[in-house]
Amino acid sequence: MHKRxxxxxxxxKFGIGLTVLLCLIGGWQLYKGHVNIYVWFFGFGGLVLVxxxxxxxxxxxxxxxxxxxxxxxxxxxxxxxxxxxFYVIFTPIGILLRIxxxxxxxxxxxxxxxxxxxxxDKGVFxxxxxxxxx
Numbered sequence: 001m002h003k004r005x006x007x008x009x010x011x012x013k014f015g016i017g018l019t020v021l022l023c024l025i026g027g028w029q030l031y032k033g034h035v036n037i038y039v040w041f042f043g044f045g046g047l048v049l050v051x052x053x054x055x056x057x058x059x060x061x062x063x064x065x066x067x068x069x070x071x072x073x074x075x076x077x078x079x080x081x082x083x084x085x086f087y088v089i090f091t092p093i094g095i096l097l098r099i100x101x102x103x104x105x106x107x108x109x110x111x112x113x114x115x116x117x118x119x120x121d122k123g124v125f126x127x128x129x130x131x132x133x134x
Contacts, residue, residue, distance in 0.1 A: 007060075008056050010063070011052065011056040011057075011059050011060055011063050012052045012053065012056055014052070014059065014063045014066070014067075015048050015049060015051060015052020015053070015056065015059050016049065016052060018045075018048050018052075018062075019045045019046075019048045019049040019052070020045075021045075022041045022042070022044050022045035022048065023041065023042060023045045025041045026038040026039075026040075026041030026042040026045060029041060
């Protein structure tokens with residue numbers, strides 16, 4: 001029962017959002033002077049608003065379709081944007097650092113080194129340093 005109530009709430013939010021979108025489009029059409037078109041957008045917006053409050057079950061198929069399409073578009077966009085960021089930002093930085101032979105992580109192997117252990121600075125350690133390590 002809890003899941004069903006949450007779904008009805010989500011469908012109501014979807015209906016309100018769709019109403020706002022339809023009214024914005026209708027307002028834009030009114031502003032542009034398209035008299036015959038804006039009435040349809042406001043009418044459908046009012047219908048969706050009434051349905052979202054009194055019969056959200058009717059909007060459920062539309063809600064399912066739009067969320068499925070939205071999730072698919074989001075999945076594709078995420079991969080595209082991350083790919084663009086990787087190849088436009090990180091790849092040139094990596095190539096530049098290789099050209100100038102800069103090793104930011106200090107990962108070069110030193111065959112003469114006996115150990116890669118780094119000693120801590122000498123000094124007096126207090127209780128606060130142990131409690132707040134970062």
